[in-house]
Amino acid sequence: VQLVESGGGSVQTGGSLRLSCVASGFPFSRNCMSWFRQAPGKVRELVAFISPDGMTGYTDSVKGRFTVSKDNAKNTLYLQMNSLKPEDTAPYYCARSPDSSGWCHRDDLYVHWAQGTQVTVSS
Numbered sequence: 001v002q003l004v005e006s007g008g009g010s011v012q013t014g015g016s017l018r019l020s021c022v023a024s025g026f027p028f029s030r031n032c033m034s035w036f037r038q039a040p041g042k043v044r045e046l047v048a049f050i051s052p053d054g055m056t057g058y059t060d061s062v063k064g065r066f067t068v069s070k071d072n073a074k075n076t077l078y079l080q081m082n083s084l085k086p087e088d089t090a091p092y093y094c095a096r097s098p099d100s101s102g103w104c105h106r107d108d109l110y111v112h113w114a115q116g117t118q119v120t121v122s123s
Contacts, residue, residue: 001025001112003094008117015084015121021077021094021114029072032097032104035079037090037119047092048079049104057105061087084121091116 007019019035034049048058048068056068067080077094095110103109 001096003096003112003114005092005094005114005117008092008119010120010122011084013085013121013123016080016082017084017119018081019079019092019094019117019119023075023077023094023096026096026098026112028070028075030100032099032102032109033070033077034095034097034104034107034110035068035077036093036095036107036110036113037088038093039087039090042090044107046105046107046110050077051102051104055104081119084119086121086123089119089121091118093117 002024004022030052035047036044037047038044050056050068050070065083069078093116094114096112097109099109
């Protein structure tokens with residue numbers, strides 16, 4: 001299993017970034033995929049998930065601003081982040097859950113992680 005992220009960077013408040021995560025070594029289209037973040041001193045947070053059939057979910061703080069999507073033909077997961085705020089600053093990680101039950105919102109089921117990409121939002 002390999003997950004390789006790209007797309008992080010530094011923006012000002014209100015800016016946008018798009019993260020990408022290229023997956024290999026597992027049936028990407030049939031797995032739950034998610035984006036997590038963990039700011040310094042804070043617990044890890046499941047930011048957004050997408051199920052095998054395309055259902056999505058978001059933590060409250062990013063609803064209406066972030067959009068998770070995937071391209072099964074390219075084995076790629078995306079996170080479009082708009083209207084960024086300083087509190088969005090954190091390393092972001094894409095992750096995979098091999099669980100077949102479909103509980104994509106359960107953060108304890110994610111077992112494979114990318115290396116992380118830093119997102120920094122300045123005020």
